[in-house]
Amino acid sequence: MKSYSVTIEKDEEGYLGRECPECEKYFKIKPGTGVPDFSDCYCPYCRHLGPQDHFWTKQQIEYAQSVAINKVSGDLLDMMKKMEAKPKRNQFISIGISVKGKPTPIAYYSELELEEKIECKNCALQYAIYGAFGYCPDCAEHNSQQIVEGNFGLVLKILDLAKSASPEVNSKLIENGLEDCISAFDGFARERCSEEYPKLSFQNIVVAKEKLDKFGIDIVDGLSGSEWDFVVAQFQKRHLLAHKMGVVDEEYIKKTGCHPAQLGKKVLITEVDVMSLISHLKVIVANLSKHIQRS
Numbered sequence: 176m177k178s179y180s181v182t183i184e185k186d187e188e189g190y191l192g193r194e195c196p197e198c199e200k201y202f203k204i205k206p207g208t209g210v211p212d213f214s215d216c217y218c219p220y221c222r223h224l225g226p227q228d229h230f231w232t233k234q235q236i237e238y239a240q241s242v243a244i245n246k247v248s249g250d251l252l253d254m255m256k257k258m259e260a261k262p263k264r265n266q267f268i269s270i271g272i273s274v275k276g277k278p279t280p281i282a283y284y285s286e287l288e289l290e291e292k293i294e295c296k297n298c299a300l301q302y303a304i305y306g307a308f309g310y311c312p313d314c315a316e317h318n319s320q321q322i323v324e325g326n327f328g329l330v331l332k333i334l335d336l337a338k339s340a341s342p343e344v345n346s347k348l349i350e351n352g353l354e355d356c357i358s359a360f361d362g363f364a365r366e367r368c369s370e371e372y373p374k375l376s377f378q379n380i381v382v383a384k385e386k387l388d389k390f391g392i393d394i395v396d397g398l399s400g401s402e403w404d405f406v407v408a409q410f411q412k413r414h415l416l417a418h419k420m421g422v423v424d425e426e427y428i429k430k431t432g433c434h435p436a437q438l439g440k441k442v443l444i445t446e447v448d449v450m451s452l453i454s455h456l457k458v459i460v461a462n463l464s465k466h467i468q469r470s
């Protein structure tokens with residue numbers, strides 16, 4: 176059997192397409208980044224581990240096969256061309272052969288665009304996946320903490336930009352910042368707990384804390400009582416923004432102990448509130464990452 180080796184090119188950003196042999200999902204890695212000399216690969220979705228050789232995509236295999244067949248059929252045609260013969264005169268019967276045909280075509284393909292591009296903070300592998308959360312294909316580190324911290328960083332940048340905006344835009348950006356960092360936290364915490372505590376919701380952080388307390392996980396370890404009360408109050412503010420146009424209702428007064436004179440007024444959210452919330456949420460994120468392992 177003759178074998179050909181075919182080069183699989185990287186895309187214009189330097190990523191190589193990969194497909195998990197187990198779950199058949201697609202992702203990309205940037206060769207040359209990540210763990211040096213690591214010849215295996217983890218699937219970022221299902222954590223299947225196997226040699227890099229098993230992660231070719233169907234399109235890459237089809238392409239490589241078509242390149243090999245193109246080469247073989249081209250060589251074959253050349254060989255037959257050489258046997259072409261013109262009819263000769265003065266013979267009784269003379270038959271000419273002419274060879275026509277083209278080598279079989281090559282099945283070109285291009286790599287797909289993916290939603291989330293990440294550089295693993297553990298091993299520096301650059302990879303791209305569908306959705307947001309996954310494992311690093313080189314070191315298997317789950318990226319959930321990295322992603323939520325990236326989102327917090329983005330909120331802080333927006334707060335910075337908000338300073339030079341008009342007062343109206345400024346207060347809207349601060350409100351959005353509060354909502355965004357709570358959504359990012361909620362997404363992280365749900366993902367982190369999805370295997371061990373699949374039904375846990377973090378929309379109501381007080382209930383989530385109580386439930387995890389029962390499993391011996393203290394998510395507020397490292398926060399003072401007043402810092403935790405502050406976090407709870409910010410979650411209540413987010414509830415007002417999302418469902419009450421930001422207007423203080425009785426439930427908010429009951430849950431946060433704020434002055435009853437605030438009833439019917441717009442809740443006040445400052446830049447400092449959002450910044451403090453982020454720093455407290457980072458403590459809770461670290462606690463969840465520490466106590467709740469993925470796979």
Ligand SMILES: [Zn+2]
Pocket residue numbers: 195196197198199200218219220221222223
């Ligand atoms: Zn997989």
Ligand SMILES: [Zn+2]
Pocket residue numbers: 295296297298299300311312313314315316
């Ligand atoms: Zn990694």
